[in-house]
Amino acid sequence: MNDHYNGIEFSHLFTAAQVICQIEQTDRDGVILELLRLLALERGIGNVNDAYEAVLERENSFPTIVGSGIAMPHARLEAINDLVVGVITSQKGIIYPNKPDNPIKLMILTLAPKTAPGLYLQAMSSLAKICQDPETANAVSNLGSGEEIWKFFDRNGLVLPNYVLACDIMDPVQVKLHEDDTLEQAIDLFVRYGRIDLPVVDKEEELIGVVSTYELLRVCLPDYILWMDDLTPILNFEPFLEVLRNESKTWLTEIMASEFATVAEDAPAIQIAKELTRHNADNAYVLRGKQLVGVVSLEGFLRKVLRD
Amino acid sequence: MRMGVMFGVGVLVALLANAVNLERSQIISCSIFIMIIMATLLFWTFRLAIAFVGIGVLMGSNVLDLPTFIKECKIDVILFLIGMMVTVGVLKELGLFTWIIQMVISTPRMTGLKFVTIIVFLGAFMACAVDEVTSIVFVATLIFQVCDTLKVKPIPFIIIAVMGTNVGSSGTMLGNPVGILIGQNADPPLGFMDFLTWSFPIMLLTLTCTLGVLVYWFRKDIRLLSERLESRREMRLGLGPLVKVPYARGLVILVGMICFIALHHQLEHLLNLEPNTILIVAPLIIAGILMIWRNKRARHYIEDDVEWWTLLFFMMLFAVAGTLEHTQVTREIADSFQSVFGDKPALLTPIIIFISALGSAFVDNIVFVAAFIPVVNKLEQTPLYWALLQGACLGGNITMIGSTANIVALGMLEKRYRVHINFFQWFKVGAVVGLISCLIAWGGIALLSPYMPTKAQREEAVSARYESGPGVEANESHVPKNDDYQNDSLK
Structure with a gap:
C-alpha cells in the first residue's frame, strides 16, 4: 500500500487548493476543523466529524509539535484510500492547549488510510529537513498565498523515503547514566523517571551498556536465592538491604548489561522491531556510529507504526 | 547429507557384519545400534525420536x-x-x-x-x-x-x-x-x-x-x-x-x-x-x-x-x-x-x-x-x-x-x-x-x-550371604558356576 508513495515528492501529495493561508483563528481545534472541511471539499475524506474526532483524540494523547512553530497532526481513517495532506499557516500562531509558549505557525495535517502503517511516518520523514530549520515556520507563515506555500515545499525537493528510518521514529534520550556513576544514581533515576532501563554512556557519549531494573532485581535476588521455596529468610528484604548498604560503592559496570538492542540511525525502522524481539527488550537504542542519539521504546514503536 | 551419512554408516556396518558371517538378527541389531549412535551425533535434537523409530524397526524385523x-x-x-x-x-x-x-x-x-x-x-x-x-x-x-x-x-x-x-x-x-x-x-x-x-x-x-x-x-x-x-x-x-x-x-x-x-x-x-x-x-x-x-x-x-x-x-x-x-x-x-x-x-x-x-x-x-x-x-x-x-x-x-x-x-x-x-x-x-x-x-x-576381589570371590560372597538365609532358591542365579571360576584369570 505504501509502495506507490516511495520516492515521490511531498509537494505531489497536495495542491495549492488544500492550503489555508494566514488564518486569523488561533484556537487549535477550530483550525483543525476548518482545514478538515476544506480537505473534505477538495479530496473527500468521508465524515468530517469522524475525522475531526480522530485527529483530536490523537493530538490530545500525543501532541505532534515537531519543531519550533511546526505541528503535524494526523489520523488514520477508514474512509480514505490515499494519503491526504492539508497545510495551514498562521502569523499570530495557533495555540495548543498546555503549550501556550510555542505558537504554531505552520500546521501540516496528514490523513492516511487505516491499513497503511508507517505512511504518516514516511511523510514526516520527508519533512525532517525543513522541521529542523528554526526559520521554516516563520518563513512559510509569511508567504501570502497557497500557490507560494506549495512552491516552497516543491522547491525544497522533499521526497518520501522508500522506508522509514530508525531516526525518524526515535525519541531523544532524556535520561542517561555515565560510566562512573554508581548504583545509587541508577536507583534514583529508575525511581524518579519510572524507566525500565537506562543507557550508560562514556565521556564521548558512546553507548557502553544498559542498566535495567531487571538486572538490579537479579543482583538483589540471584538464582541461588530464588531456588528456595521457603522465603522466610528474606521476608524482610535482607538481600535488598545488602545492596542498599553498598549502593554508593557499587559501580554501574558491575550490573550493566553489555548485550542490548541497538540500531543504526540510518537503519530501516523495521530493524528496531527485530532487535527488540531478539533481545526481548523494552527499548532499542539508536546510534550514530557508537554515539547514542535516540531511543525507541517498544510502546512508542507500536504506537507509531500501528496507530500513527 | 547428514541423513545419507547416517544410513551410509548403517549400511556399511551391515555389510561388515555380513562379511564376518554374523546372522541376520545380529546384522540388523548392529546396524540399528550404529545408526542410533550416528543419529545422536548428527541429529542431537531428534535423538529420542530416532531411538523410538529404531526400537520400532528392531521389533518390526523380529530382532527384538x-x-x-x-x-x-x-x-x-x-x-x-x-x-x-x-x-x-x-x-x-x-x-x-x-x-x-x-x-x-x-x-x-x-x-x-x-x-x-x-x-x-x-x-x-x-x-x-x-x-x-x-x-x-x-x-x-x-x-x-x-x-x-x-x-x-x-x-x-x-x-x-x-x-x-x-x-x-x-x-x-x-x-x-x-x-x-x-x-x-x-x-x-x-x-x-x-x-x-x-x-x-x-x-x-x-x-x-x-x-x-x-x-x-x-x-x-x-x-x-x-x-x-x-x-x-x-x-x-x-x-x-x-x-x-x-x-x-x-x-x-x-x-x-x-x-x-x-x-x-x-x-x-x-x-x-x-x-x-x-x-x-x-x-x-x-x-x-x-x-x-x-x-x-x-x-x-x-x-x-x-x-x-x-x-x-x-x-x-x-x-x-x-x-x-x-x-x-x-x-x-x-x-x-x-x-x-x-x-x-x-x-x-x-x-x-x-x-x-x-x-x-x-x-x-x-x-x-x-x-x-x-x-x-x-x-x-x-x-x-x-x-x-x-x-x-x-x-x-x-x-x-x-x-x-x-x-x-x-x-x-x-x-x-x-x-x-x-x-x-x-x-x-x-x-x-x-x-x-x-x-x-x-x-x-x-x-x-x-x-x-576376583569374580569368583565376589560370587562366593553373594552365595554365602544367600546360603545363610531363607532366600537361596529365589536367588540361585547368583550362585557361582564352576566354569566361572575357571575363566577368572585373577583367581
Whole structure:
C-alpha cells in the first residue's frame, strides 16, 4: 500500500487548493476543523466529524509539535484510500492547549488510510529537513498565498523515503547514566523517571551498556536465592538491604548489561522491531556510529507504526 | 547429507557384519545400534525420536520382542534416577544448594586459585552425592554469580568445573548414570561400597592431577580472577547477597539418603533381598516420603524435576544395546576381543580405559557402557569394570559433547551469555586432561588390581550371604558356576 508513495515528492501529495493561508483563528481545534472541511471539499475524506474526532483524540494523547512553530497532526481513517495532506499557516500562531509558549505557525495535517502503517511516518520523514530549520515556520507563515506555500515545499525537493528510518521514529534520550556513576544514581533515576532501563554512556557519549531494573532485581535476588521455596529468610528484604548498604560503592559496570538492542540511525525502522524481539527488550537504542542519539521504546514503536 | 551419512554408516556396518558371517538378527541389531549412535551425533535434537523409530524397526524385523524390550529397558536404573531427581528437587527447594553456594561466596580471603580448587572439588563431591548433571547446574550457577560480579569471562571456569565434575562422577555409584548401570549389570552386581573402595580413591588422585593441569592451563584467567577479587575485597564488597538459609533439613535428608544407600549391602543381607534392591529403592522410598511431606509440591517434583526426555532416551538406548546382547553380538565381540588381546588384565585394563574414553568422547557414555558391559562381563575380570567406569567418565572431558554435564553447562552458558565454545577450544584442553586422567586411572587400577576381589570371590560372597538365609532358591542365579571360576584369570 505504501509502495506507490516511495520516492515521490511531498509537494505531489497536495495542491495549492488544500492550503489555508494566514488564518486569523488561533484556537487549535477550530483550525483543525476548518482545514478538515476544506480537505473534505477538495479530496473527500468521508465524515468530517469522524475525522475531526480522530485527529483530536490523537493530538490530545500525543501532541505532534515537531519543531519550533511546526505541528503535524494526523489520523488514520477508514474512509480514505490515499494519503491526504492539508497545510495551514498562521502569523499570530495557533495555540495548543498546555503549550501556550510555542505558537504554531505552520500546521501540516496528514490523513492516511487505516491499513497503511508507517505512511504518516514516511511523510514526516520527508519533512525532517525543513522541521529542523528554526526559520521554516516563520518563513512559510509569511508567504501570502497557497500557490507560494506549495512552491516552497516543491522547491525544497522533499521526497518520501522508500522506508522509514530508525531516526525518524526515535525519541531523544532524556535520561542517561555515565560510566562512573554508581548504583545509587541508577536507583534514583529508575525511581524518579519510572524507566525500565537506562543507557550508560562514556565521556564521548558512546553507548557502553544498559542498566535495567531487571538486572538490579537479579543482583538483589540471584538464582541461588530464588531456588528456595521457603522465603522466610528474606521476608524482610535482607538481600535488598545488602545492596542498599553498598549502593554508593557499587559501580554501574558491575550490573550493566553489555548485550542490548541497538540500531543504526540510518537503519530501516523495521530493524528496531527485530532487535527488540531478539533481545526481548523494552527499548532499542539508536546510534550514530557508537554515539547514542535516540531511543525507541517498544510502546512508542507500536504506537507509531500501528496507530500513527 | 547428514541423513545419507547416517544410513551410509548403517549400511556399511551391515555389510561388515555380513562379511564376518554374523546372522541376520545380529546384522540388523548392529546396524540399528550404529545408526542410533550416528543419529545422536548428527541429529542431537531428534535423538529420542530416532531411538523410538529404531526400537520400532528392531521389533518390526523380529530382532527384538516385547518381553526382551521390557527386560532390557533397565527399569531399575530408570527408577533409581527418578528417585534421585525428585530428591534433588526437594533439596533445592529446601535451600541446601543455596547454603552451599553462599558458603563458597562468603569464603574469607578468596583467591582465583582457591576458587578454582573449590569449584573442582565441590563439583566432584556434589557429583558423587547427587549425580553429575545436578552438580554442574549448581556449580555453574555459582560460577555465573562470581563471574558476573567480577566481570570476568565465565568460559574457563565453566570448563574447569565441568571437568572436575566429570572426574568426580566416577567416584561413587551415584555420580553418573553409567555408575549405576555398571553396578547393576556387573556379574555379580557391584555395590555402593565397592565403588567407594575401588573407584573413589582413584577419582581423588585423578581429580587432584586434573586440577593441577587445569590451573596451569587457565593460569591467566585465574590470575585475573585473583586481581578482581582483591580489588573487590579492598572495597569491602562481597560476591553476592547472603541470607540465612534453614539448610539443616536438607542436609539431614542428603546425609540420610547417602547413608541409606551406603548401607544397602547390609540391609539387603539383613532382609535377605536380591543384591542392590535397597540401592535401587532407597532414592524411591526417600522421594516418596518427601512427596508425602511436601504433598502440595509433589506433582511439581515429578513433572518438572524429573528429566523425562533424558530418561526415555536412556530406556531406548538400553533396549537397543540390550538387543546386541540378546542377539549374541556382544559375545562375538568379547570373543574377538579375547582372541586379539588375550585375557591379561594388565593389557585389557588400558585398552578398555582408552576405548571407552574415546567412545564416550563422541558418543553418549551410557550408550557405550550399555553396549560394552556384556563384553566386560564375558571377560570376567573385576578391574575391567573399573576401567570401563573410569574410561566412560574421564572420556567425557575430551570433547564438549562428551558427557551430559558438558552439554548442560554449555547450554546454560549459551542461554545466559549467548556465547558458544568452539569445538577445538574445548578439545585442546579436553584432550590433555582426558589423556592424563586416563593414564592416572590406569595406574590407579593397576595398583589396586591385586587387592580387588576376583569374580569368583565376589560370587562366593553373594552365595554365602544367600546360603545363610531363607532366600537361596529365589536367588540361585547368583550362585557361582564352576566354569566361572575357571575363566577368572585373577583367581
